[in-house]
Amino acid sequence: MKTSHLYLFLHVLLAGGVSVRAFDPVTTTVAIGVGATLGRMILNYFRESCDSKWIAFNLTGLETDLENKLFGQHIASRIILKAVSGFMGNENPKKPLVLSLHGWTGTGKNFVSKLIAENIYKEGMDSSFVHVFTSTLHFPHPSQYLTYKSQLQQWIKGNVSNCERSMFIFDEMDKMHPGLIDSIKPYLDYYDKLDGVSYRKSIFIFLSNAGGDRIIQTALDFWNAGRNRNEIELKDLETLISLSVFNDNQSGFFHTSLIDKNLVDFFVPFLPLEYQHVVQCALSEMKVRGHEPDFEVAHKVAKDLVYFPKSERAFSVKGCKTIESKLDYYT
Structure with missing residues (x-):
């Protein structure tokens, strides 16, 4: 059942579908039963289940x-x-x-x-x-x-x-x-x-x-x-x-x-990351935050990391692990 159909069903039911006379045990029992069933329907609709609605490979x-x-x-x-x-x-x-x-x-x-x-x-x-x-x-x-x-x-x-x-x-x-x-x-x-x-x-x-x-x-x-x-x-x-x-x-x-x-x-x-990859990580994090890519800031972040071997500075010691905190500092 689609969400819009579910809401329509609720509206019709609550607006005029069930009329309960005060202290009428038969009607009241029916209403309670309908309410319980409806409650289970709503709960099951929004609860994650092991089916294609919740599990589908993209x-x-x-x-x-x-x-x-x-x-x-x-x-x-x-x-x-x-x-x-x-x-x-x-x-x-x-x-x-x-x-x-x-x-x-x-x-x-x-x-x-x-x-x-x-x-x-x-x-x-x-x-x-x-x-x-x-x-x-x-x-x-x-x-x-x-x-x-x-x-x-x-x-x-x-x-x-x-x-x-x-x-x-x-x-x-x-x-x-x-x-x-x-x-x-x-x-x-x-x-x-x-x-x-x-x-x-x-x-x-x-x-x-x-x-x-x-x-x-x-x-x-x-x-x-x-x-x-x-x-x-x-x-x-x-x-x-x-x-x-x-x-x-x-x-x-x-x-x-x-x-x-x-x-x-x-x-x-998973290979060790080079300087260029750290720059890409910084730019990607900016995008996640809804910011425009700033190459100057990305390069500042990348240069601030530690690389090895010391002479060549080939690979980042911590990969992209500290990018988020570094961006907080530079932005």
């Missing part, structure tokens, strides 16, 4: 967002678009989509997760079907490791039972207790159902700084060789990243069966 929207809002990440943009569009366009996927995003802070990992959510769920990151876990917040005590495993399994099972098109984002995987993520390994595997629940239409996204050093070293090698960063390909980094995090005993992926059993569909590298 391919054009994601493609446009990646092109116009994510800077310096040609590998990540291409992989994310193909992986998400292919998965969402498949009515019968064999397993959930599992993406692992790697790179230093400020390079766009959290931002990409937000873009994916906004182009699948009407409510974006505020959707009740998008769930974010942060290691230092949700799993802070190593001594409670076994409790966390049980809670995590129950939480995911309960939410996927409620909506098969659920999304789970695990932030700070490099700070997660090694082995904890293995508790959800069965949910990411090639099963039709587990205890009556199908996880095949869900999306799991892991965010991590782990592997960032390998990514930076590769970018530096290209920089020092005078090669364009756009020449860097997934094959130059994916194996390096997976081996790095698998053998890092400080990482949540340490010797995990998710890697050993090839359940991660893509290890997505």
Whole structure:
């Protein structure tokens, strides 16, 4: 029912559709029944539900967002678009989509997760079907490791039972207790159902700084060789990243069966950002705030950041992470 039709229905009903005589128990009961039904209709109309009204993939929207809002990440943009569009366009996927995003802070990992959510769920990151876990917040005590495993399994099972098109984002995987993520390994595997629940239409996204050093070293090698960063390909980094995090005993992926059993569909590298990308981030933030692009201010913001190596000033240490606060200072 469209909103305009709903309002018309309410108007007709309230204006003359129900007449209640004082203290008439039969009529009053009918009126109460109609009111309760009407209340449920209104509540259900505005309440988010697991259907196409609230969950619908916008391919054009994601493609446009990646092109116009994510800077310096040609590998990540291409992989994310193909992986998400292919998965969402498949009515019968064999397993959930599992993406692992790697790179230093400020390079766009959290931002990409937000873009994916906004182009699948009407409510974006505020959707009740998008769930974010942060290691230092949700799993802070190593001594409670076994409790966390049980809670995590129950939480995911309960939410996927409620909506098969659920999304789970695990932030700070490099700070997660090694082995904890293995508790959800069965949910990411090639099963039709587990205890009556199908996880095949869900999306799991892991965010991590782990592997960032390998990514930076590769970018530096290209920089020092005078090669364009756009020449860097997934094959130059994916194996390096997976081996790095698998053998890092400080990482949540340490010797995990998710890697050993090839359940991660893509290890997505996020390259360190150059000066030009920081300028683009500043201009984009101005647009978000409804301001006209000011290249002079954008360059002031970019110059104010710290870059490495010190001699070449090739890459921003914090990527675009502090752009918002810097703009507040310069505008």
